[in-house]
Amino acid sequence: MELKFVDPRSLKDNPDRARRAKSSPQADALLLATIKAIGVVEPLIVFPEADAGNGFVIDQGHRRAKQAIAAGLEEIAVLVVPRAEDGGAMRSLATAITHEQLNPVDLWRAIERLVALNWTEESIAIALAQSVRQVKKLRLLANVLPAMLDAMAKGDMPNEQQLRTIAAASLEEQKEVWKAKKPNKGDPQVSWWSIANGLTKRRMYARDASFGDELREAFGIAWVEDLFAPADQDSRYTTDVDAFLGAQREWMTQNLPKKGVITEPNAYGEVKLPPKAERIYGTPKKSDHAALYLDREGKVKTVHFRLPEARKKTNATEAAEVVVMPKSRPDVTRKGIEMIGDLRTDALHEALSRAPIEDEMLLALLVLAFAGQNVRVDSGAGGDHGFGRRMPRHAATLFDAEGNLAFDAETLRIAARGVLIDALSCREGMSKSGVVALVAGGAIGAESFLANMGTEDFLSCLSRPALEGSCADTPVLPRARVKDTRAALVEHFKDGRFVHPAALFARDATSLAEWLSKNTVTEAEDDVGPEVDGLSGEDQPSGKNALEEGYREAAE
Secondary structure: OEEEEEOHHHOEOOOOOOOOOOOOHHHHHHHHHHHHHHOOOOOEEEEEOOOOOOOEEEEEOHHHHHHHHHOOOOOEEEEEOOOOOOOOHHHHHHHHHHHOOOOHHHHHHHHHHHHHOOOOHHHHHHHOOOOHHHHHHHHHHHHOOHHHHHHHHOOOOOOHHHHHHHHHOOHHHHHHHHHHHOOOOOOOOOOHHHHHHHHOOOOEEHHHOOOOHHHHHHOOOOOEEOOOOOOOOOOEEEOOHHHHHHHHHHHHHHOOOOOEEEOOEOOOOOEOOOOOOEEEOOOOOOOOEEEEEEOOOOOEEEEEEEOOOOOOOOOOOOOOOOOOOOOOOOOEOHHHHHHHHHHHHHHHHHHHHHOOOOHHHHHHHHHHHOOOOOOOOOOOOOOOOOHHHHHHHHHHOOEOOOOOEOOOHHHHHHHHHHHHHHHOOOOOOOOOOOHHHHHHHHHOOHHHHOOOOOOHHHHOOEOHHHHHHOOOOOOOOOOOOHHHHHHHHHHHHOOOOOOOHHHOOOOOHHHHHHHHHHHOOOHHHHOOOOOOOOOOHHHOOOHHHHHHHHHHHHHO
16 A cells, blocks of 8 residues: 555546445535545545556545545545456445445446456355345346436335336336326325336246146247245246236147036136036046136136936937036127128218219119118118208209209219218118118228227127137237237227128128019019000000110100
8 A cells, every 4th residue: 555645636536436326415515614624534545547557546535536626625645555356346335335335226236337347146245245135136226217216226215025026017117107106396205015016917827837838839928037936936927917828728728628618717716617507526427527717816727517417308318418508699799780880881881982983883873772671761871861851952963053954974973972872871770771782882892991890899799709700810819808808909900900701791692682582573573564654555565664665765
């Protein structure tokens, strides 16, 4: 060691110093007043600058050097010590702790610096007289949001469990929760409990998994080791609850007994058995059945039950035992069918407004429209006015100011489209046009105008099989709970488009055949028709011939 007098302005800060938190203005003012009065009493400890430099680096006394400069001192006493191999990182940390306990954030930063200098956690714990667990705990701060670290640096630390929960969350999740839970300016106290509670994720443990590595890899499950769990138990876990439950359900499907069924627990977490089934608590018989289900912790549970004996047939043959499960709901509820009708109608009307339609097709559609089952006609276009009061508005566009029929081809096309919009409807109720509306929609490509049906409102109208069927051709896997599957599909389709097959403008061949069979003109019907221009008897044209002849006479 060597005592020297140097200019405090020539000293350089140690980048490996342990204490980084700023001192209070009051403490700095007190130190400055003391130095102005009696100078720097205790010499600073410095070491020579690396790479044969002529300067010195402060090992201890950064605050004294700063306030000596503020006091205007040109020389202060320093004690020169040899430079340590780690740049004085451990010496600075140990000295800082003996003077005053470092806040946890500064202590963590110093530990991370020592780890970067090849110190092991065990050796750091021995040098600081700390437990290895405490060192590991402080290293969790590496995964904490900087804004939270600032709060912790003030001495407001969460407990160990809360810190583990916070560190296990992503920075984006921490940012969202901190934004909602951070303290007000007038209340500096942080509610770490509420922050940890907002970041708590359900853990599914490997020790509760029935599936093996093959299904684990197939469902993309990665186990995380809980370093703070007892050493005598398997502490691996995952927070991907959907994947874990999906793998458990797949395992149940693959390992279902011959007389087994997969069922769901009720609201209390208890197994839900088929009607009239008797649960067996003792040793089951060969004729008994097994029900597999997942409890609230995601474990596969098995219970046995017995069904009442089936009645024997009259021919004395033994009746087969059948597991009667609850009646399933239809694929699409009544509300869903009504929504499909509304969506189809909106798409059809949009196509009639915007899609390119040839004149011949336009005439064909007009004929189809008036062949619909809503022959009253009750319009599906909505509004306060029925079809009977809307039709004159379309016809009025074909007249000029003097009351003469005067129109061009485009005006006629627009009027014809308007009539079709008012006449054709897929809505449920008396305005429904029936199969002709589906044929018309298919002819003009109305499917491309269907709105996105991947919404909570529509998907809630689907049964579980129909909902899981909607996951086909998507990366969404069916979840254990229907509402979770529905939420995943809504999230997947929020920026895309989903159309349920039931909403397509695919004509029902059976319905169309019945409609054609019912409405096709036969030869017998062709011989009977309304009188035209007063003709009767043998001079009376029949059926469609009467119309054709009427058109020819009008043309002549």
